[in-house]
Amino acid sequence: MSQENRIDQCFERLRESGKSAFVAYIAAGDPTMDRSLEIMQALETAGADIIELGIPFSDPMADGIVNQMAAHRALEAGGNTKQVLELIRRFRETSETPIVLFTYLNPVYTYGFSDFHNDATAAGADGILLLDLPPEEAAINQELAENSGLKHIRLIAPTSPAERIPELAKSSEGFIYYVSREGVTGAQTSLAEGISQNVAAIKAHTDVPIVVGFGISTPEQSAEVASSADGVVVGSAIVRIVAEYGDTDEVAAKVVEFVKPLVDGAKSV
Secondary structure, three states, X not given: OOOOOHHHHHHHHHHHHOOXXXXXXXXXXXXXXXXXXXXXXXXXXHOOOEEEEEOOOOOOOXXXXXXXXXXXXXXXXXXXXXXXXXXXXHHHOOOOOOEEEEEOHHHHHHHOHHHHHHHHHHHOOOEEXXXXXXXXXXXXXXXXXXXXXXXXXXXXXXXXXXXXXXXXXXXXXXXXXXXXXXXXXXXXXXXXXXXXXXXXXXXXXXXXXXXXXOXXXXXXXXXXXXXXXXXXXXXXXXXXXXXHHOOOOOHHHHHHHHHHHHHHHHHOO
């Protein structure tokens, strides 16, 4: 990996061009690791700036039914954490697109917290979003403070107490993931209220880029979010395409067909 983290390089490049990032989420191993490699390459072709890879886990409590079923399909196909790291190595043979691991503490802790960070970095991952590890817990547990090259990305939600936001913003690396609505992941017919105001409030405490996710599924929504944020995250809507076409040779083309208009939307403002 180059000396500067790929995530930082990506946002620096986008900042210079005045564009927002498009971040695409898929569940690694859905429906198989080989198909996931095809899908990752398709996301890059479609213009995704960063790829989030969900590590298969049996209890994805922050995910809606679409992403839960994707994790289930990956586990049923035998997907595991080591295979996800191997998937990243294979992707790195041809690509420098930044990769963020989207996961829960259990798979990482079971693997070995320090070993996971070392192995993930060596494989070519750039960041990690541990959904159920509060920064306060990491601060008082030396074992959980390990990063070894992975940027630790934090979540901020509409329900985050105002007095806690400065601490979350200060501890976030790479980018901040602003969860635009309460509840779990899933495509929505309309955007949540107050996204631009809440992003502006977070920006008052940090220079770290802020990306917005949860519920974005159309080019119009992508453009609207990009007008006030440094990036747009789309997950469940892409996972739906994988669920429909993942067992066919059409999946890569269908992913490009669906994702490119979303990318264009994010880049249009």
